[in-house]
Amino acid sequence: MLTVMKFGGTSVGSAEALERVAKIILSEPGDKVVVTSAMSGITNFLIGLCEDIPGRREEALKTFEEKHLDVARRLLKDDKEYNAFLEEFRPRMAAFRRLLNDEYAMKDPYYKDNVTSQGERFSSLLLCHELRAVGHNAIAMTSEDCGIRAVGQPLNGSADLGETERAAAINVLPYVARGFIPVVTGFYGVKSDGLPLTFGRGGSDYSAAVMANALNADMLEIWTDVDGFMSADPRIVSAAVKIDEMSYGEAAELAYFGAKILHPRTIEPVRKKHIPLKVRNSFKPQESGTLISQFRRSKNELLRSVAAKTDLSIISICSAEIAYHPEMVTRILAKISENSVPIYSISTSLSTVAFLIHNNDVKATLMKLNELDAADVERIDVTGDVALICCVGDNLLSKCGVSGDIFGAVREAKANVQMISEGASDVSLNFVVPMAKVIDTIKIIHAKFVEEAHKKERM
Ligand code: ASP
Ligand code: MG
Numbered sequence: 001m002l003t004v005m006k007f008g009g010t011s012v013g014s015a016e017a018l019e020r021v022a023k024i025i026l027s028e029p030g031d032k033v034v035v036t037s038a039m040s041g042i043t044n045f046l047i048g049l050c051e052d053i054p055g056r057r058e059e060a061l062k063t064f065e066e067k068h069l070d071v072a073r074r075l076l077k078d079d080k081e082y083n084a085f086l087e088e089f090r091p092r093m094a095a096f097r098r099l100l101n102d103e104y105a106m107k108d109p110y111y112k113d114n115v116t117s118q119g120e121r122f123s124s125l126l127l128c129h130e131l132r133a134v135g136h137n138a139i140a141m142t143s144e145d146c147g148i149r150a151v152g153q154p155l156n157g158s159a160d161l162g163e164t165e166r167a168a169a170i171n172v173l174p175y176v177a178r179g180f181i182p183v184v185t186g187f188y189g190v191k192s193d194g195l196p197l198t199f200g201r202g203g204s205d206y207s208a209a210v211m212a213n214a215l216n217a218d219m220l221e222i223w224t225d226v227d228g229f230m231s232a233d234p235r236i237v238s239a240a241v242k243i244d245e246m247s248y249g250e251a252a253e254l255a256y257f258g259a260k261i262l263h264p265r266t267i268e269p270v271r272k273k274h275i276p277l278k279v280r281n282s283f284k285p286q287e288s289g290t291l292i293s294q295f296r297r298s299k300n301e302l303l304r305s306v307a308a309k310t311d312l313s314i315i316s317i318c319s320a321e322i323a324y325h326p327e328m329v330t331r332i333l334a335k336i337s338e339n340s341v342p343i344y345s346i347s348t349s350l351s352t353v354a355f356l357i358h359n360n361d362v363k364a365t366l367m368k369l370n371e372l373d374a375a376d377v378e379r380i381d382v383t384g385d386v387a388l389i390c391c392v393g394d395n396l397l398s399k400c401g402v403s404g405d406i407f408g409a410v411r412e413a414k415a416n417v418q419m420i421s422e423g424a425s426d427v428s429l430n431f432v433v434p435m436a437k438v439i440d441t442i443k444i445i446h447a448k449f450v451e452e453a454h455k456k457e458r459m
Contacts, residue, residue, distance in 0.1 A: 001030030002176065003219045006186065006208030009040035010225045011282040012123050015074035022130045024223065024285050031176050033215060034138075034183045035208040036127055038119025039067070043187075043201070046116045049100070057100050065093055068122045075130050085129040088140065092121050110154050110195055113188060117143075117196040120185035120204070128183040138181040143189050143196070146182075147171050148210060150189025150197040153340070157197035159189050159210040161269060168214035176215075184211060205263035209277070213269035220270050222262060223282040228290030229254060229261055231305045231450045236442055239451050243290050243304060249427040250304050250392050251277075251292040257344070257390035257430065258307025267292070301457075302402055303449035304393040308438050309344060313362045314383040314419055316354040317369065319376055323350045328376050335368045344388055345421045345430060351378075354419060356432060359384060385435040386418060391445065394427045403429055409448050413440040 005028065007021050025034060038046075042064070049060050072089070076082040096118050105111055121142055128140035143150075147167020150157035175182050186204025188196045199206045205222055212220040229251065232240040246254075248271040256264040261279060270277050271294070280289035322328055332353060336343065341364070345356040357365060362382060369380055389410075396402055403422055406429060410417055415437035421430045433441055 002217045004033045004212040004217045005221045006035040008224045009037045011223050013040035015071045018130050032181050035186045036124050037186050037204040039123050042119035050112050050115050081133045113196050113198045117188040120187050124183045124185045141182045141184045143185050148189040157199050165214040202263040205266040209266045209269040212275050220277045222279050227281050228279045232446045237446045245291045247394050253392050253428040257309050301453035302393050302395050306442050306445045307390045308387050310387040311359045312356050312386050313359050316352050316381040318352050318379040339364050386432045387435050387438045391429045409444045413444050415441050
């Protein structure tokens, strides 16, 4: 049994947290590979460092160094353990310092990837040495050591799963076979030129899923600071409940459209190999968390969870008979994608194509759209400050009349639905309402579909 265990920033954010994590790792039976984020706050700090003037970098570097050394001193009380840590720590620190002073490297478009990948290199070292201090064989491995291969644009990499699997079989599995726990850097992979490329903010979850895929693990565990996926955001709905089990499809939609629990790309690498995934709370290891797998659950409640993506805008492009000129939609899409802006929904009619994007992306998108041929565009309308409500459940679309019932609930919230996407995914029903109606809409949908179903179950 091989488990890949991933720990997030708060789970490794202090000496106490690291001690707790080491206990969790050791209490897990079977073989383990650990993937870790940077200590909490460190990635933001490194992003700031990239933007700082070179003269102030040395000071910041000292702060970074002191923070990690301070935690190491608290963890590794035995001099021998602390010195063994320093032996690995010093060359990493020297390489980091060189990188910050390397004027040639600064010109590289992937420089920020390189600098922000530094946090994980040090948190993994701390966790590895803590595991050794409590008596387990562990080895700190960077993404370079493992051969996690990344491709893509700066700050937005994807893993090459095939290459990574081949490399991990050679570089990682032999350590596991010899009883070591590899502690691997999350967040980034390495391009074909050997330099780092990060997987986007929160990307260590994705790194862990990539490792689980590459190692053909039996289980992926994402250890974070919440209990698991919830039926709604508990800050909005006090009656929200933890979801015990869900399908890959449900988890992927929820992670993408609202719940900030998993990096949205975590599901794909494990879904490909049917590796079950558990989300667990490192502050409450006795709790079971949420299990995500390919199996549908037996209960037949319709709605799993209702989430919202807020601060969005609808951009509607009107043009005569767009429906008869699909190439026009292609041109419009191509323009928008020049800015790599995420599009959360698209809807078309005879003469309009409407897109849903983040409020912050509106200005740049309009500038791009203005470059379109005047013959393609009659008018562009922007409806700002809307939110996408995402209702997720893998039984949702298989039952007749469900959308009618959900929109009935929306009517009770007196919310005007401005855009709908149904059927594009077989596990979700998404629609857009004004920001001012989000909370009421979520509360009513949750009460009608989740709380009612739980009441019935108890009867
Ligand atoms: N440390 C990175 C971040 O803060 C990656 C992660 O935490 O998953 O975005
Ligand atoms: Mg995270």
